[in-house]
Amino acid sequence: MAVFVYRGIIIGSGKSVQAVRDADNVRALRAVLRKEGVMLTSAEEDTRGTSTGNKRGGLLAFWKNRISGQDVAMVTRQLATLVGAGIPLVKAVTVLAEKSSKLELQRVLTQIRDQLNEGTSLAKSMEAHTKVFPPLYFSMVAAGEASGTLEEVLERLADFMENQARLKGKVTGALAYPILMTMIGALIISLMMTAVVPKVKGIFESLDRALPWYTETLLVISSVLSSAAFGGTIIGMILTVFARRAFAAAAGPTEKKGAMNLAPKRKPMSGAAVGAIVVSIITVLLFFYVESPLWFGGGILGGIALGFALARFLAFLGTDKGRLWRDTRMLGMPIFGELFRMLAVARFARTLGTLLKAGVPILKAMDIVVAVIGNARLASIVQEAQVAVREGSSLGVPLKKSNAFDPTVVLMIEVGEESGELEKMLENVAKDYDSQVEIRVQALTSLLEPLIIVFMGGAVGFIAFSILMPLIQMNEFVQ
Numbered sequence: 001m002a003v004f005v006y007r008g009i010i011i012g013s014g015k016s017v018q019a020v021r022d023a024d025n026v027r028a029l030r031a032v033l034r035k036e037g038v039m040l041t042s043a044e045e046d047t048r049g050t051s052t053g054n055k056r057g058g059l060l061a062f063w064k065n066r067i068s069g070q071d072v073a074m075v076t077r078q079l080a081t082l083v084g085a086g087i088p089l090v091k092a093v094t095v096l097a098e099k100s101s102k103l104e105l106q107r108v109l110t111q112i113r114d115q116l117n118e119g120t121s122l123a124k125s126m127e128a129h130t131k132v133f134p135p136l137y138f139s140m141v142a143a144g145e146a147s148g149t150l151e152e153v154l155e156r157l158a159d160f161m162e163n164q165a166r167l168k169g170k171v172t173g174a175l176a177y178p179i180l181m182t183m184i185g186a187l188i189i190s191l192m193m194t195a196v197v198p199k200v201k202g203i204f205e206s207l208d209r210a211l212p213w214y215t216e217t218l219l220v221i222s223s224v225l226s227s228a229a230f231g232g233t234i235i236g237m238i239l240t241v242f243a244r245r246a247f248a249a250a251a252g253p254t255e256k257k258g259a260m261n262l263a264p265k266r267k268p269m270s271g272a273a274v275g276a277i278v279v280s281i282i283t284v285l286l287f288f289y290v291e292s293p294l295w296f297g298g299g300i301l302g303g304i305a306l307g308f309a310l311a312r313f314l315a316f317l318g319t320d321k322g323r324l325w326r327d328t329r330m331l332g333m334p335i336f337g338e339l340f341r342m343l344a345v346a347r348f349a350r351t352l353g354t355l356l357k358a359g360v361p362i363l364k365a366m367d368i369v370v371a372v373i374g375n376a377r378l379a380s381i382v383q384e385a386q387v388a389v390r391e392g393s394s395l396g397v398p399l400k401k402s403n404a405f406d407p408t409v410v411l412m413i414e415v416g417e418e419s420g421e422l423e424k425m426l427e428n429v430a431k432d433y434d435s436q437v438e439i440r441v442q443a444l445t446s447l448l449e450p451l452i453i454v455f456m457g458g459a460v461g462f463i464a465f466s467i468l469m470p471l472i473q474m475n476e477f478v479q
Contacts, residue, residue, distance in 0.1 A: 069165045
């Protein structure tokens with residue numbers, strides 16, 4: 001039985017609908033939908049083995065159908081409830097697929113349901129959707145299926161994912177206001193430097209008098225920011241970003257041969273290609289508007305060169321060596337470095353404790369921890385610890401030698417190993433570090449907010465002072 005992404009119109013109300021449904025073929029799908037009062041307009045067979053997100057509807061549709069960690073946690077909790085109530089697994093997954101409001105989640109659950117009907121285990125069915133279910137997820141499900149404790153494991157998974165989502169939400173929410181203030185402040189200052197100060201510059205030039213050093217500094221900065229070369233550099237970098245993404249999208253997978261369209265439509269152009277075309281048109285028009293086309297063109301070439309250099313650097317950060325270089329320096333940052341370390345250690349303790357409690361062997365659990373810890377430096381330490389554990393060492397010894405984990409964390413792990421309650425100790429470590437992260441983030445944001453206000457006020461004050469002081473001095477000289 002195939003899975004179709006279809007569009008239709010509800011006959012009674014004329015409202016359009018888009019959803020996922022399985023059927024033997026398009027004709028069978030049309031017949032089923034007609035009985036439900038839906039007129040089929042287009043249907044496309046979904047032949048993807050993994051979930052990559054539905055981007056055909058553009059950025060808005062992709063964001064709307066994006067599967068978040070909170071969505072997976074909610075589905076996990078509902079699945080645990082249905083399984084605990086004695087409902088067969090296939091029926092439970094079917095119910096969740098039908099009631100889901102997100103098209104991509106419908107697609108994933110429908111494919112899992114079909115694989116379950118073919119006799120595949122739930123864990124194996126989830127392995128095909130690593131974008132939605134991380135290795136930790138289907139490893140714990142496999143352990144639950146093997147031990148006959150699937151309901152309990154699903155409850156633990158839901159708790160784990162809800163805790164992770166809650167912590168992430170608190171950190172994101174706490175940092176949102178300072179980031180928004182910084183962006184608004186940067187925009188206001190940029191507008192003043194590129195729109196207001198250049199107009200005042202003409203007045204100062206007409207005075208034919210020496211200006212204070214701070215006014216000269218302000219005028220130099222304004223001249224650079226409002227110059228054709230600087231504008232060309234920014235446009236060149238933006239054009240490079242859009243062009244690279246457009247080429248990457250063009251080199252990606254094409255329309256599937258299995259698509260069946262009753263109302264054919266052209267394949268939409270990617271957003272990056274549209275952006276590159278728009279920026280190119282704006283660039284050509286600006287050549288006729290700017291006072292120095294030569295400097296503008298040179299700035300564009302410089303921006304393209306900087307764009308490619310930045311792309312190469314980002315590509316380096318995407319390698320194992322680059323991630324290790326970046327994360328090592330992130331841990332060494334003042335103020336923020338300790339926060340990054342605490343987040344990673346909390347994730348390490350909670351993930352390892354959850355896996356061990358679900359019955360996953362420690363070596364396999366450490367493999368999963370390496371993939372989800374979120375810091376390449378600490379991941380390499382966990383890998384070294386895994387080798388030591390495989391050779392017969394305890395977990396606490398290699399972690400203690402690394403000096404990357406707090407002595408209190410190492411001590412609790414050693415006590416847990418000696419007492420046979422390692423899972424409980426790891427859970428305590430995770431709870432303690434989650435609390436510390438929340439406290440540190442709140443303190444950090446409480447400190448950042450007044451600092452940002454002072455910085456913005458100081459910058460605006462410096463601009464006003466640098467403009468007004470020469471005018472006041474001129475007025476006193478005239479008098």
